[in-house]
Amino acid sequence: MRRWSLGLLLLALVLGGCWDQTEVEERAYVLGVALDVPRDKGDRRKVTVAMPLVREVGAASGGGGGNKVPLISFDSIAPTIQEALVPIQNRMNRQLFFGHQKVLLFSEESARRPISPWLDFFERFSTIPRTTLIAVSRGEAGKLLSTAPPSEQLPPLYLHQLLMETANYGFGPHRTLNKLACYFESRASGILLPMVKEHKDSVEVDGSAVLKYNRLVGTMGKHETRGALWLTGEVGGGTIVTGGRGQNKLSFVIKSSRRRIKPHYRDDGITFEVRLTVEGNVEEYFGSRNVMNPRVLEQTEQEIAQVIKREITRAIGILQADLRTDALGLGMMVRKRNPKKWQKIGEWNDYFAEHVKIELAEITVFIRRTGVLR
Amino acid sequence: MQADNEQINPLQLVLLLMNAMIGVGVLVVPARAARPAGSAGWLAVILAGLFALVLVWLIARLCQEFPDKTIVEMAIDLLGNNMGVGAVILLLLLWLLSAAFILRTFGEINRDFLLPNTPIEITILGILLAGGYLARKGIEPLARLGQFSLPISILLGLGSFLLSFPGADSTNLLPLWGRGWQGVLRGAASTNFAFVGYEVLLVLLPFLNKPKRAKAAGLVAVGTVTILYTLLTIVCLAVFGACSTAKILWPTLIVARTIELPGLFLERIDVFIYTVWLVQVFLLQSIMVYVLSLLWARIMKIKEHKILVWPLVPVIYFLALFPLNIAQLASFNTIASVSLTIYVLILVLGLSLLARGKGGKARA
Numbered sequence: 001m002r003r004w005s006l007g008l009l010l011l012a013l014v015l016g017g018c019w020d021q022t023e024v025e026e027r028a029y030v031l032g033v034a035l036d037v038p039r040d041k042g043d044r045r046k047v048t049v050a051m052p053l054v055r056e057v058g059a060a061s062g063g064g065g066g067n068k069v070p071l072i073s074f075d076s077i078a079p080t081i082q083e084a085l086v087p088i089q090n091r092m093n094r095q096l097f098f099g100h101q102k103v104l105l106f107s108e109e110s111a112r113r114p115i116s117p118w119l120d121f122f123e124r125f126s127t128i129p130r131t132t133l134i135a136v137s138r139g140e141a142g143k144l145l146s147t148a149p150p151s152e153q154l155p156p157l158y159l160h161q162l163l164m165e166t167a168n169y170g171f172g173p174h175r176t177l178n179k180l181a182c183y184f185e186s187r188a189s190g191i192l193l194p195m196v197k198e199h200k201d202s203v204e205v206d207g208s209a210v211l212k213y214n215r216l217v218g219t220m221g222k223h224e225t226r227g228a229l230w231l232t233g234e235v236g237g238g239t240i241v242t243g244g245r246g247q248n249k250l251s252f253v254i255k256s257s258r259r260r261i262k263p264h265y266r267d268d269g270i271t272f273e274v275r276l277t278v279e280g281n282v283e284e285y286f287g288s289r290n291v292m293n294p295r296v297l298e299q300t301e302q303e304i305a306q307v308i309k310r311e312i313t314r315a316i317g318i319l320q321a322d323l324r325t326d327a328l329g330l331g332m333m334v335r336k337r338n339p340k341k342w343q344k345i346g347e348w349n350d351y352f353a354e355h356v357k358i359e360l361a362e363i364t365v366f367i368r369r370t371g372v373l374r
Numbered sequence: 375m376q377a378d379n380e381q382i383n384p385l386q387l388v389l390l391l392m393n394a395m396i397g398v399g400v401l402v403v404p405a406r407a408a409r410p411a412g413s414a415g416w417l418a419v420i421l422a423g424l425f426a427l428v429l430v431w432l433i434a435r436l437c438q439e440f441p442d443k444t445i446v447e448m449a450i451d452l453l454g455n456n457m458g459v460g461a462v463i464l465l466l467l468l469w470l471l472s473a474a475f476i477l478r479t480f481g482e483i484n485r486d487f488l489l490p491n492t493p494i495e496i497t498i499l500g501i502l503l504a505g506g507y508l509a510r511k512g513i514e515p516l517a518r519l520g521q522f523s524l525p526i527s528i529l530l531g532l533g534s535f536l537l538s539f540p541g542a543d544s545t546n547l548l549p550l551w552g553r554g555w556q557g558v559l560r561g562a563a564s565t566n567f568a569f570v571g572y573e574v575l576l577v578l579l580p581f582l583n584k585p586k587r588a589k590a591a592g593l594v595a596v597g598t599v600t601i602l603y604t605l606l607t608i609v610c611l612a613v614f615g616a617c618s619t620a621k622i623l624w625p626t627l628i629v630a631r632t633i634e635l636p637g638l639f640l641e642r643i644d645v646f647i648y649t650v651w652l653v654q655v656f657l658l659q660s661i662m663v664y665v666l667s668l669l670w671a672r673i674m675k676i677k678e679h680k681i682l683v684w685p686l687v688p689v690i691y692f693l694a695l696f697p698l699n700i701a702q703l704a705s706f707n708t709i710a711s712v713s714l715t716i717y718v719l720i721l722v723l724g725l726s727l728l729a730r731g732k733g734g735k736a737r738a
Contacts, residue, residue, distance in 0.1 A: 019492040336548035
């Protein structure tokens with residue numbers, strides 16, 4: 001009997017209380033965080049966090065819903081993120097929880113200043129998913145966290161899906177927190193981040209932001225971005241139109257692309273020989289020729305290759321001449337494959353701008369299918 | 375039902391040894407290897423594994439000469455009573471320290487990943503009491519539990535771990551030699567301690583029903599763990615790159631947080647790895663408590679190890695709470711396991727030489 005009661009006492013000690021009991025409704029699930037630079041305060045950031053109102057979401061799916069966005073966002077200005085969360089938490093009746101964060105936005109202004117210190121918070125905290133998507137916004141970033149078409153319930157989720165989709169279509173790079181953090185840690189010379197902007201009541205992905213080491217140095221438009229993404233091998237979708245002005249306009253839909261880069265080391269520079277293979281289908285045609293004809297297809301393939309070549313050349317032009325930044329990962333390639341050469345080079349971005357030649361040796365386009373028409 | 379006939383078969387020994395090895399090491403091995411060796415971290419792990427293989431072979435060879443004796447009787451036979459007992463007590467202390475620091479690391483990780491508000495004392499005590507209970511039952515229930523849980527753990531843990539492959543970039547493993555061969559050597563030295571645990575063979579051999587298979591069992595256990603660690607290191611390096619792998623405290627747990635599974639509701643795959651690891655720590659703790667109490671009992675010439683289990687528990691508990699912070703814990707942990715490895719190497723080499731001398735004399 002005494003043994004039993006002793007055992008029970010022990011059980012009560014071990015199982016009795018759960019220190020970490022948290023009810024769902026006691027938590028505020030932060031879906032997105034945005035960083036802006038407040039006026040005249042360059043070393044501080046306006047931190048905006050957006051959370052869904054759990055009750056509102058339930059009501060909307062049950063009843064009429066309407067176009068009221070069941071999202072609440074708070075912001076505050078502080079020298080660090082942790083410090084910024086204090087006044088936000090003080091206004092909240094629920095505990096901020098970052099375990100389901102979907103997006104992290106930097107305003108263009110804040111990305112022009114060193115951004116790697118601001119990542120530490122998100123990386124250090126074990127509950128924050130390293131799959132959180134990163135983007136740079138034109139204009140105010142905080143506002144984009146609550147911008148979405150009326151059909152969408154939660155703007156940060158909408159933004160997340162949007163970034164995923166556009167990455168599939170090759171119009172913006174796919175950048176997770178993990179990728180960006182590892183990029184900073186490896187001190188690579190440059191990277192592309194997707195650029196988003198407000199477009200009426202929705203958000204539009206608008207090319208990319210070019211980071212040189214730690215800060216934004218410029219932006220690229222849609223086509224230049226895709227030009228750069230061909231070289232990083234990240235294009236897996238999207239359309240290319242040939243025969244622009246004439247009656248023979250044709251839309252080619254990209255299904256996959258593969259690129260191989262071979263560096264040739266010379267004493268006075270490096271030539272990167274690029275071979276690109278693109279596959280896809282014809283999905284629209286204005287003209288009257290028979291597309292099923294092998295000769296026509298071959299001709300079209302070459303026209304498409306020309307368009308791709310133009311995109312790539314323009315991207316290289318911007319990166320080498322205007323921004324003097326290697327955001328294509330070529331430096332990393334040299335560093336990994338030829339460490340001896342790498343050590344002699346010194347500042348890679350200057351070397352990239354002056355001594356690197358990117359040679360488009362071969363662009364092979366395969367049109368595999370033409371839909372159900374000839 | 376027979377609770378304990380004090381016999382294990384070679385397969386059970388393999389799994390027990392693996393259980394004793396896979397503890398904290400499995401979480402830190404990629405970071406430890408990547409810090410000095412860079413992208414060649416996995417080579418450093420293989421090198422460290424080879425060293426562990428040599429050491430376990432030496433241990434098994436020594437033990438096979440005295441198939442019915444633990445390290446205690448061996449040391450007393452070969453070194454004389456005073457020196458032998460002294461040597462074994464030092465071993466006991468080193469084991470005690472490493473068991474305590476593993477327990478504390480478990481508590482810290484628990485706090486970071488699962489229970490941020492629960493006092494660390496409670497989680498530590500919980501696993502320690504359960505481990506003590508299991509250790510009292512003797513070697514066979516321990517072996518059976520290991521036989522049951524380790525295959526599941528490895529399958530589940532490795533399975534969810536490999537899901538992070540799509541996000542990996544294999545060129546992160548270049549340059550092949552990382553920061554040069556000196557880096558690889560230094561990486562091997564600092565990775566070595568992640569393999570600590572196989573020395574429990576010094577105590578377990580008398581329970582093996584086929585003592586002749588001890589060498590093979592030791593080699594298989596260490597070999598399997600080496601392969602496992604190498605795989606983990608390769609995946610972490612490919613996903614994070616060498617620099618980030620070195621920066622993250624527990625890359626093996628964090629790598630699961632990078633998994634993107636489109637269309638899957640499950641967002642946190644790391645939970646599986648965490649759960650599996652928790653079971654492993656529990657088993658490791660039970661094995662350590664068992665081995666420690668057995669060693670202690672043999673030193674004091676007590677037949678039953680059982681009565682010494684509960685006196686050991688508070689000792690481990692307070693030792694585990696001794697480090698003030700995580701930085702201290704990390705350096706204590708390194709010191710404890712490095713000195714354990716070096717001490718075991720010296721002890722085994724010394725005893726082997728003495729045994730050969732004695733055997734030679736007896737034959738002559």
